[in-house]
Amino acid sequence: MQTLCGTLLQATAPAECRVTDEAIVRIGEDGKFAGVSAGPAPRGAVGGPGRWILPGFIDAHLHLPHWDRRGIDGLGLFDFLEKIVWPAEARMADPDVAERIAEAFVSGMIAHGTTTVAAFGSPFPQATQRVFEVFERRGLRAIHGMMLNDTECPPGLDQEADASLEDSRQLAARWHGAAGGRLQYAFSPRTPLMCSSRQMRGAAALAGMFGCHIQTHAAESLIGVERVRERFPEALDEIEVFAEMGLLTGRTLLGHGVHLNQHQRRQVAAAGTTVIHCPKANLFLQTGLMDYVAHRDSGVRVALGSGIGGGFDPFMPRVAVDALQTAKAVKVHGLPRGTSPVPTVAEAWWLLTRGAAEALGLADRVGLIAPGMEADCLVVRPEPWIADLEPSCRPSALLYSLRPDQIEHVYIAGRRVGP
Numbered sequence: 368m369q370t371l372c373g374t375l376l377q378a379t380a381p382a383e384c385r386v387t388d389e390a391i392v393r394i395g396e397d398g399k400f401a402g403v404s405a406g407p408a409p410r411g412a413v414g415g416p417g418r419w420i421l422p423g424f425i426d427a428h429l430h431l432p433h434w435d436r437r438g439i440d441g442l443g444l445f446d447f448l449e450k451i452v453w454p455a456e457a458r459m460a461d462p463d464v465a466e467r468i469a470e471a472f473v474s475g476m477i478a479h480g481t482t483t484v485a486a487f488g489s490p491f492p493q494a495t496q497r498v499f500e501v502f503e504r505r506g507l508r509a510i511h512g513m514m515l516n517d518t519e520c521p522p523g524l525d526q527e528a529d530a531s532l533e534d535s536r537q538l539a540a541r542w543h544g545a546a547g548g549r550l551q552y553a554f555s556p557r558t559p560l561m562c563s564s565r566q567m568r569g570a571a572a573l574a575g576m577f578g579c580h581i582q583t584h585a586a587e588s589l590i591g592v593e594r595v596r597e598r599f600p601e602a603l604d605e606i607e608v609f610a611e612m613g614l615l616t617g618r619t620l621l622g623h624g625v626h627l628n629q630h631q632r633r634q635v636a637a638a639g640t641t642v643i644h645c646p647k648a649n650l651f652l653q654t655g656l657m658d659y660v661a662h663r664d665s666g667v668r669v670a671l672g673s674g675i676g677g678g679f680d681p682f683m684p685r686v687a688v689d690a691l692q693t694a695k696a697v698k699v700h701g702l703p704r705g706t707s708p709v710p711t712v713a714e715a716w717w718l719l720t721r722g723a724a725e726a727l728g729l730a731d732r733v734g735l736i737a738p739g740m741e742a743d744c745l746v747v748r749p750e751p752w753i754a755d756l757e758p759s760c761r762p763s764a765l766l767y768s769l770r771p772d773q774i775e776h777v778y779i780a781g782r783r784v785g786p
């Protein structure tokens with residue numbers, strides 16, 4: 368049994384962020400929370416005065432091969448693909464390189480308090496195998512899969528559709544549900560621009576068979592939207608392409624979704640598909656400002672992604688802050704002017720933790736610090752003045768001022784994994 372103590376903050380509903388002073392959190396030998404109570408710190412407990420206990424952060428869209436290519440500014444999306452993404456992924460053909468990058472990636476995630484990722488891999492099966500082995504050993508919770516792209520990408524990265532589907536099938540058979548369910552496989556067709564219909568339909572069928580997630584990119588940029596229209600002239604739009612290919616499902620994670628219109632948002636909501644909002648990447652690559660409020664009000668499930676390497680910052684509280692600031696920018700600069708309220712800080716904590724767990728189908732496992740849930744949590748030591756604020760101000764001050772160097776302990780499934 369391990370015991371943590373400190374001020375407990377957790378989002379229990381989109382509009383509710385609970386703060387409990389002098390909380391005592393017990394983690395059992397089975398890696399699950401065994402109890403949550405309040406009182407003076409027991410002897411030998413981890414944490415103590417000035418410490419806060421938070422659920423681990425969830426990053427629902429990022430690219431592992433781009434980990435060490437963050438922050439290279441000055442490129443639009445398609446130049447970014449040419450100059451940064453393709454070379455970054457090409458080096459993963461060497462499984463030793465893939466393993467080295469996976470190690471750095473996991474260290475980076477843990478150092479930033481991210482305990483669950485939904486991350487794209489490279490188009491190479493051996494590299495994907497090595498990455499999963501690193502996740503298994505290091506303890507990260509991950510939804511991950513080999514990138515699928517067999518069209519309009521450079522030689523060496525493009526696959527043969529049937530072989531890539533067979534490789535994905537084998538990887539899913541090996542890794543989906545591994546490490547006690549901590550690891551899950553995601554079929555990962557990059558985008559309808561870079562996948563044949565055969566590859567997309569095959570990925571959808573296999574994901575259905577295995578009960579796996581599908582992760583892809585949708586409506587990230589206006590140029591991309593136009594190119595999808597040219598490539599599939601018989602389809603009404605990109606969402607119809609996804610639906611026709613069998614990719615618009617309740618286990619699909621659509622990255623970005625910046626340029627979805629109201630009708631498309633309703634289709635996405637009706638399908639139970641999740642949109643992953645990547646506000647930092649959308650600004651960095653100048654692809655647009657996603658209207659989070661319009662998505663939420665249409666009933667779309669949303670989680671947050673750092674969008675690495677289009678996003679440059681792995682620290683998810685800052686991604687959440689950018690989601691709040693982007694919603695404000697859309698409200699004050701959008702035409703017609705928005706009237707719906709912008710998301711609250713409580714909603715930001717929800718999107719970072721419990722809301723993301725729900726959107727990723729992990730609500731029975733993580734996102735909440737409560738008995739029976741798997742123990743993914745952080746002990747942090749924020750600036751001390753936060754404790755002196757009126758209770759209603761504290762979640763906001765913590766969200767906006769927390770820094771990665773203030774993370775003292777990271778637990779995943781009850782195991783201390785860092786930093």
Ligand code: GUN
Pocket residue numbers: 430444448452557558584587648677
């Ligand atoms: N669209 C297709 N592939 C990618 C990628 O690797 N990064 C981003 N940001 N967008 C994409």
